Amino acid sequence: MNEFLIKSGIAKGEGNWYSRLTSSLYERIVWQKLNNPLGYIALALPSLLIAYIVSKMGFAIGVVILALIIGLPLTFAAMFYLKFGISLIIVLSFFLLGVKRFVGDVQLGLLMDFLIAVMIFGLIVRQVQERDWSFANNPISKIILVWVIYNLLQGGNPSAESFLAWVYTVRSFAGIMAMYFLLVYAIRSEKDIYFLIKVWIGLTLLGTIWGYVQEHIGFLPFEMAWIMATPERYALLFQAGTFRKFSFFSDPLVYGILLAFTSLLCFVLATGPFSKPKKIFLLAAGMFMMVGMLYSGTRAAFILPVAGLLFYGILTLKKQVIIAMFFAALVLGVVANVPSSNPNIVRLQSAFNPTEDASYKVRMRNQAFIRPFIYTHPLGGGLGSVGEWGKKFSPWSPLANFPPDSGFVRIAVEGGWLGLLIYSALLYTVFHVGIKNYLLLKNPKLKVVSLGMLLVLFSLTLANYPQEAIGQYPISLLFFVAIAILNLSVKFDRKPELLHA
Structure with a gap:
């Protein structure tokens, strides 16, 4: 030089x-x-x-200046280097709600929406020059686009009580949908897939570690203040004589379900053609997450490893897997029936006997109550008519105080049975294409990755019935990361020149 x-x-x-x-x-x-x-x-x-x-x-203006100094370079980097932007979004999705708990009622979700909008602008700028939309020309992308259009048209739903509720709901919904298209555009090689998986597992391990800290050391003062802020929150988190752990996520539900399906991913990857140290690490990480899952006290999460193992056995039809399933069933049968004073074990046992659970009975009554409304409203009550936005923008509506307690029930109430039909078609397309791609794959690494993504998606689909499992960060984002990886794996299998992992 x-x-x-x-x-x-x-x-x-x-x-x-x-x-x-x-x-x-x-x-x-x-x-x-x-x-x-x-x-x-x-x-x-x-x-x-x-x-x-x-x-x-004052101090506030200093925070604004610091945010500009850090934020502007990150914003431009995300706009012009989409892989960096996607990584940044994933990292933020893990920590954002935990930070919000510390700083108070600040709309940090707008930061995510802004970054995603910036990345979409960057993609459009590229497409003005490239004019190549082939990355979205596949069955999964098309059905996701149909789902997006349907939700956008919900803005004109004649049964909706509030247009503003639709605006606030579709804002975050559109961002998550957009992330899928950013992913299928930005992932250009097998190496990119492995990088995303490493980020995913690494961040989940950090969350698991903090859950262990909360279990064995205790909550920080601001965490305890958040727990004690309302009687309802305290009652939700303090059960069976102990606090349910949530790490730095929004609630124990997100923590438990995230650890459940990520531990499954680790176990599946450990069966792949990777080095022995990597296999040992994946097995240890999976077990570490599985124990952390118990600390969450989330019953829906406890079912997922069992269901995932069953789905794994059906897809692989391996003799050793069937034997492992048999022994796992024996162990589970013992654990589910042996008397215990450990509150985590008690909640685990109740997960396999839902008919005796009071919350399960309440869910069944709520679903029976709302069923006639779903039958008579094919377009539903409008996005945002249920839950937080419903209480804020249409508190007079009977739907505002209805607790869906299920992702599928929420879709049926807000989007109608027609919306539920489209969403079911989306899931069918994902699994149909995903399983077909898995069977066609020749690359052993990509094959085991696809199998892992199928288990993640199966677990989340199953968990979305008793709980709203796919509605919050980072799970909602990882759901589409898994779909994108599943959709792209076969593409890289056919183009070995792209494989550098």
Whole structure:
């Protein structure tokens, strides 16, 4: 580099005053890395200016300035380098709600929506030049697009009580749907798939560790303050003489279900053609997450490893898997029936005897109550008519205080039986294409990855019936990460020149 600059005359200061000025600045900024009087002044002046502004206008303006200093470069990086943007979104989806618990009622979700919108703009700019939408020309992408269009048309639902409820609901919904198309565009090789899986498992391990801290050491003061903020929240989290753990996620439901399907993913990957150290790590991580799942006290999560093992046996039809399923059933039968004073074990046992559970009976009564409404409203009551947005924008509506307690029931109530039919078609298409791709794959690594994604999607689909399992970060995002990986695996299997993992 130095020789090039000398030959070009820059280092010698040749040329007019502008050339000499730029060469001097280049030397002080790049060569000397600001380690000179000019650099000291350039760094000191903004620092003093920011300190003065904060002293005059308060701490809040300092936070805004810091956010701009950090946020602007990240925003431009996400816009022009989609892989970085996707990684950033995934990381934020894990920590955002935990941060919100610490800083109070701040609309941090808008940050996610803004970043996704920026990335969509970046994709559109690329497509103006490339004009190649082939990445979205497949059955899964088409049915997802149909689902998106249906939800956008819900803005004109004549049965909806509030248009604003639709606006607030479709905002986050559209962002998650958009992430799928960003994923299928940005993932260009098998190496990209493995990178996303590493980020996924790594972040889940961090969440698991914090759940262990809460179990064995206790909650931090701001976490306990959040628990005690309302009687309803305290009653939900303190059960059977102990607190349910939630790590840095929104609630124990997200924590438990996330650990359940990610542990399944680890176990499946451990059967693949990877090195022995990686297999040991995956098995250990899976067991670590499985124990952490018990701390959540989420009954719906306890069912998933068993159901996942059964689904795995059906897909693989391996003798050793069938034997393992038999022994697992024996162990589960013992655990589910042996008397125990451990509250985590008691909740685990209740998961396999739901008819005796009071909350299960309440769910059944609620579903029986709402069934006539679903039959007579093919378009439903409108997006956002149930739950938080319903209470805020249409508190007079009977739907506002209805607890769906199920992702499928929420879809049927808000989007009608027609919406539930389209969503069911989406799931059918995903599993039909996914299983077909899994059977066609020749690459052993991609085959085991596809199998893992099928188990993740099966677990989430199953969990979405007794709970709203796919509605919150990071699960809602990982759901579409799994779909994108499942959809793309066969593409890379047919193009070995792209494989560099």
